[in-house]
Amino acid sequence: GENVEQHPSTLSVQEGDSAVIKCTYSDSASNYFPWYKQELGKGPQLIIDIRSNVGEKKDQRIAVTLNKTAKHFSLHITETQPEDSAVYFCAAIISNFGNEKLTFGTGTRLTIIP
Amino acid sequence: GAVVSQHPSRVICKSGTSVKIECRSLDFQATTMFWYRQFPKQSLMLMATSNEGSKATYEQGVEKDKFLINHASLTLSTLTVTSAHPEDSSFYICSARDPGHYGYTFGSGTRLTVV
Numbered sequence: 613g614e615n616v617e618q619h620p621s622t623l624s625v626q627e628g629d630s631a632v633i634k635c636t637y638s639d640s641a642s643n644y645f646p647w648y649k650q651e652l653g654k655g656p657q658l659i660i661d662i663r664s665n666v667g668e669k670k671d672q673r674i675a676v677t678l679n680k681t682a683k684h685f686s687l688h689i690t691e692t693q694p695e696d697s698a699v700y701f702c703a704a705i706i707s708n709f710g711n712e713k714l715t716f717g718t719g720t721r722l723t724i725i726p
Numbered sequence: 727g728a729v730v731s732q733h734p735s736r737v738i739c740k741s742g743t744s745v746k747i748e749c750r751s752l753d754f755q756a757t758t759m760f761w762y763r764q765f766p767k768q769s770l771m772l773m774a775t776s777n778e779g780s781k782a783t784y785e786q787g788v789e790k791d792k793f794l795i796n797h798a799s800l801t802l803s804t805l806t807v808t809s810a811h812p813e814d815s816s817f818y819i820c821s822a823r824d825p826g827h828y829g830y831t832f833g834s835g836t837r838l839t840v841v
Contacts, residue, residue, distance in 0.1 A: 653837065656770070716769045716770050
């Protein structure tokens with residue numbers, strides 16, 4: 613089955629600086645890669661996603677890049693703000709609208725230092 | 727956007743009792759819902775896939791007789807933790823996918839504490 617590795621496990625950045633979180637996946641058939649933000653005591657919230665036919669996607673301060681050849685994808689947060697502090701999870705899925713299963717990375721605890 | 731409602735948000739129960747957690751898709755029909763378990767400072771681990779009108783598919787190592795899943799309608803799936811023990815204390819989260827979109831929406835989670 614799919615295996616997703618995520619690095620780093622913790623990340624502290626100064627407010628206003630950029631943060632980058634990286635993930636690698638094992639199954640080349642995976643074709644959908646979402647990123648989730650989880651605040652303490654809450655469920656994960658989708659912040660951005662990318663499909664395998666796209667190399668990069670951006671939504672305001674958040675961007676995701678995908679390298680299918682190397683089987684890795686990254687989350688980029690620019691101009692970080694204190695409210696960006698949370699745990700971030702990457703995930704991968706073989707999305708064929710049938711028997712699909714989301715596999716999560718191990719998570720990154722991001723702390724924004726004011 | 728798609729909304730998934732999960733209740734209760736917190737529950738405390740005594741050892742040996744059963745607890746039911748509800749997961750509802752509010753503005754879409756979900757033929758498939760997913761149940762996850764999350765321990766402190768760990769990632770989400772898929773427990774089972776809930777299919778409307780049929781039996782749930784459990785992941786390896788998850789006791790189907792202990793974690794009963796019912797998906798009786800296109801908008802409701804329930805997880806019942808039977809004969810709960812302190813080691814069942816955890817954060818349980820459900821998820822569903824709006825068929826019109828690629829993204830998976832998660833509920834707000836249920837913190838279960840067994841005393």
